[in-house]
Amino acid sequence: MNVPFYTSTREYRAHKDEFDAAVLRVMERGDFILGEEVAAFEKEAADFLGARYALGVASGSDALVIGSDILGFRDGAEVLTPTFTFFASTSCVARLGAKPVFVDMDPDTLNMDLSDAERRVTKKTVGIIPVHLFVQATPMQKVMDLARAYNLKVLEDAAEAWGMETKINENWKKAGTIGDIGIYSFFPTKTLGAYGDAGLMVTNDEELYKKIKSYRVHGSTIKYHHDYIGYNSRLDTLQAAILRFKLQRTKESIAMRERHAVHYTERLSRIAEVRIPKITENNRGVYYVYNILVPRRDELATFLKENGIGTSIYYPIPLHLQKCFAYLGYREGDFPVAERVSKEIIALPMYPELHDDEVEYVCDAIASFYTR
C-alpha cells in the first residue's frame, strides 16, 4: 500500500466541478488583482474567525514580515520567538534588523515555554511571536498577561492554526485573533490550504487594519501616493476563489482530521515506544499535523518509506542552530528541550481524505518496527 504524506488530488477529484467553476469564474471576470473573490473571502474568513478585520496577502511568510514591520519589530529591538518553529516565524524580524531572542519549548504541548520567555525579557524587548504549532495554541492568556506586564506587542503566528480555539478570559476564541495582529498561511498542506501560496492577516484594531491594507499595496492608500515603504503582497484572486469553496467545507475537513487523529491515538498509544503530545485544557485542538515522539526516529522514517508511507520531520534543526543565525551566538545545549524534540519528532500522514485502512496500515507498520 502507498500512503502519501500529503496529496491534494483526492480532494480535487472529489469536488472537481466546484473547483473548476471557481477558477473559471475568475478567468471570465478577469479581476486577477484584489478581485471580487478576495473581498468576499476576507469577509467570510473574518466571520469564521470572529475577527473584526481580515486581509489577504501573498503568503504566511509575507504576513509575518508585514506584521513585524507594522508592530515595530525592527532596528535593534528584541523579539521573543520560539527556537522550535518554521523558519519564517523568525526570519521576519531578523530581516528587519530586529534581534530574535529564542525561547525553549514545552515538551508536552510542543509550544513555546512562556516561563522561559519571561526570563529572557530585557529593556529592549518590544514584542513576542507565539507560534501555534501543529495542533494547539500557545497559552494565550499567559502571553497576553506577559504582554501587559512588559508592554509587548503580540504577533500571533497562526500559520498552522486554522480553526484552533483557545480559552481567554473564560471565552473561547480562535487562535490568531487575540494578539495585536494574527497571521495564517494557506500553503497547500495547511488545514485550509490553497492550490498555491496564500496568506491572511487579521486584527481587531482599526488603525492596524488600515496600515495592513496600505502595506500590502506598496504603502499606498491612493494609487501612486506612498505613505509607507510597503510591500507588494496580495492574496491572488484565483486562490481566493479556491479558498472560498474550501472554507464552506472547513468544519467538515477539521472533523475528518479529528477522526483520523482519534484513530491514530487509539492504536499508537498501545505501543510503549511512542509518545503522543497531549492537548491541554483551555484548548480545542485541530490536527494540522499528527506528530509522535519516538526513539530511533530516522530508522523508523526509513522503514516507513520502504513500506510506502510518507512522513515528514517538523523540524529537524531548531532555529538557534541554523547557520544563518550563527551571528546571534547561540550554541548546542542552549535549548535542551527543542534539541531533544527535534531528534524524536516525526509527522504521520494527516489529511481529511485519508482512509481508515491507511491509518491502520501506518499503525501496523510502526508496531512491527518496534517489535522486529
Ligand SMILES: Cc1ncc(COP(=O)(O)O)c(C=O)c1O
Ligand atoms: C509556523 C509557520 N509560520 C509561517 C509559515 C509560513 O507560511 P507560508 O508557507 O504561507 O509562507 C508556516 C508554513 O509554511 C508555518 O508553518
